[in-house]
Amino acid sequence: MATREGGSVEELAALAAAAAAQFVGLAVSDGWESAKGRVARFLGRRGEGVEPVVEGGAEPARGAELAAVDELAGAGQDAWPEGLLRVLLERPGAETELRTLLGELGGLAQPGGPPGVVVNSGSQYGLYQGAVIHGGVNYHVPAAKPVEVPDEIPALRTRFHNRTGELAEIDGLIPEGADHVSVLLLGGAPGVGKTATATRWAHASRSRFPDGQLYVDFAALRGPAGGGDVSAAVGMCLRSLGVEEEYLPHSLAERTRLYRQRSAGRRMLLMLDDVSDPAQVRALIPRGAGSALVVTSSSARLTELFADGARPLDLEPLTTASALLILADRCGERAIAAEPGAAERLVALCGGLPVALHIVAARLLTTRRLTLADLAAELADDSRRLSAMSLRGESTVSVSAVFDSAYRQLGPSEARLYRRLGRLPCRSFDAGTAAAAADLGAEETLELLDVLQDARLLEYGQQRYRMHDLVRLHARERAEAEEGPGSHRELVERVARSYVVRVGHADRAVRAERLRIADFDPGPEPSPFRGGGAGREEALEWLEAERAGIVAVLREASGLGLRTPVWQLAEGFTALFLYRRHLGDWRESLELGAAAAAEDLVPAAEARLRSMLSRPLMDLGELAQARTELEKAVACAEVADRTVLRASVMEFLGRYRDRVEPSRAIEAYERSLELNTEAGEARGAAIALLFLGCAQDAAGDPARALETLTRARETFLAGAEPDWRMAARAGIALGRAHDHLGDGARAAAELREAVRLLAREGAAHYEAEALLALADLAERPGGDRTDLAADLARALEIHEAGGSPLARSLRERLRALEP
DSSP: OOOOSSSOHHHHHHHHHHHHHHHHHHHTSTTHHHHHHHHHHHHHOOSSSOOOOOTTOSSOOOHHHHHHHHHHHHHOGGGHHHHHHHHHHHSTTHHHHHHHHHHHHTTTSSTTSOOOOOEEETTEEEOOOSEEETTTEEEOOOOOOOOOOOBOSOOOSSOOOSOHHHHHHHHHHSOTTOSSOEEEEEEESTTSSHHHHHHHHHHHTGGGOTTOEEEEEHHHHOBTTBOOOHHHHHHHHHHHTTOOGGGOOSSHHHHHHHHHHHHTTOOOEEEEESOOOHHHHHTTOOOSTTOEEEEEOOOGGGGGGGGGTOEEEEEOOOOHHHHHHHHHHHHOHHHHHHSHHHHHHHHHHTTTOHHHHHHHHHHHHHOTTOOHHHHHHHHTSHHHHHHHSEEOSSSOEEHHHHHHHHHHTSOHHHHHHHHHHHTOSSSEEOHHHHHHHHTSOHHHHHHHHHHHHHTTSSEEETTEEEOOHHHHHHHHHHHHHHSOTTHHHHHHHHHHHHHHHHHHHHHHHHOSSSOOOSOOOOOSSOOSSOSHHHHHHHHHHHHHHHHHHHHHHHHHHHHTTOHHHHHHHHHHHHHHHTTSOOHHHHHHHHHHHHHHHHHTTOHHHHHHHHHHHHHHHHHTTOHHHHHHHHHHHHHHHHHHTOHHHHHHHHHHHHHHHHHHOHHHHHHHHHHHHHHHHHHTOHHHHHHHHHHHHHHHHHTTOHHHHHHHHHHHHHHHHHSSSOOHHHHHHHHHHHHHHHHHTTOHHHHHHHHHHHHHHHHHHTOHHHHHHHHHHHHHHHHSTTOOOTTHHHHHHHHHHHHHHTTOTTHHHHHHHHHTTOO
């Protein structure tokens, strides 16, 4: 590079360095927009001589020149001096021109005083101080204090337990020495321990980030209206990176640009806590390769960052063993050992959320008289649990406050659905139940459910949704505070009536030809279940999945006096129990339904439900109560004066008499057969024939029974919709009759075929009945014991699943076969 007349190369280099320092200072100030046009004209001018460098000069800066200056400003201090020195050496008059320019721009960076800049020199901040320029112009740059490597992530205030697998997974998601910036979104339900886990990993990873660790808590920046000040967050990070207050740009765009300059070439970790919006993350992604950004959030809106390369990791609630570690650490192992059962109840009531565990532990420590058992009993009350999970002081610390933060980030529609789901009687539910609660269409409800799921306020699995118990209590708390006084009853009624329709569809898919009292209004939507055996299985599986929810809705609706939907729902719900014997639920649902029908003054429904109620009562051994229900059913059926209903009640009466008055059972079945024939009910007549044949066999007339039972089976299979389940039940009775006639081989064949059909039909209770009849044959002298153990094991499995009192004796019977 050639030298020119005038200042020496050293003097021109000093001038270039001072000018570079001043331009860098201007680039981070409000004066840059005004100054950069003049700087662009200086660098772009090619003519000889010196023209006045004024704002209104004759040669305006072109777009390309302005873009080049902006690029230099973004590149930092080191990019300026060489280019400036080249201009000074190659262009006559450039030295005088630059001095003039520096004088004119001197007041822009720091109004009212001399220009002052901090110059980046390597990884720390050096300075040009008192640089004397040829011609006597002194550009003084105040000295900047060296910036320490930031270490801002707060310390953990309690011992960190567990999460070893998750910490190892974070190591894999943020590889050491990467050639890019890693962004990790650490999610999970509010209070699950996201901040503590991120903090623990950050502390263990200090050596990986030699240029420091920055921390921004958006919960502290977030106002009552939510959001979070992104500009303030970027400003915090710039201060941590050595930018003085007077050089902080006012606009977010300029702050973000400067943040990228300052983070370039650095390997640092930035932790953003409680983020609620993607903009908060995008503005703070550092520029230096090998850096990392760890974000904790329960917000649904951050999922769009996955398209930008962010990696997700969700934390699950702690297991019981892990939660006990925290409780023992806070309260002492002796306290846990003294009340192990109460300690397990406590951690279960905390639902695996560390925030709840720490508050519970603090309550135990601050209230000496409070035992683990006392606190567990207090938390067991749903209406008091959240209020009990709080600490009163200058500021209240509570689990509710943690959930409030997530709740405030929801839109109005999502918040409304959140509140309504909290008031559902059932702990898990499908999208149809959610739509009924929301009083919205299916598609709109699904969109809102997706938002709540992404916000970690809702869990989803196996086509069902579930709220964490503490989240559900918080949603209910918000509903009680924000909804009208009658809103809960309206919600339960909507859900109950929705179930009436959907259970009605399932009932008809299981068996279309059945006596029903309720007038079924399917509404505009077609049945969700197919026809035939496949549709029946779908319907039974859906009823099984909804069983706990339907029972909960029946209880709640009954308590609120919703009589009509209660008895209608109970009647349709019986379709499940005819195939799968959940005796406790069957009994409770029919008891609630019968009481509702009586209050609703619908004697036909009361007769139907009370007669069906006798079935689970007899299976549970409560014969006296079964007789009471049947007596009421007979009276209600007479009042209702419906022939088919009377026939059905007579059938149930006959089945009771089979147990306690066999000699009178035939009389009841013959009356049922007569009434069904009178009403033209072929299926009802076939059922009466089945039980009449069983009664004849029990009365010692197996030959006559064979004739009656054969007629029954033929009738079950003759209709437009063959009833294989009932035909198989007739097969069981035929097997017994053949056995009583001394034809053991024919008996075994009938019973084995019945087992096959009933297993195919999903009628497990009757499958077990046939299996036990086969076992009885096998255990006789000379019987074929090949399948005995397998038959008893399958029968035991069925009875245990249904809560049958026979399970104990079957277990002993099976154990007796062991060598």
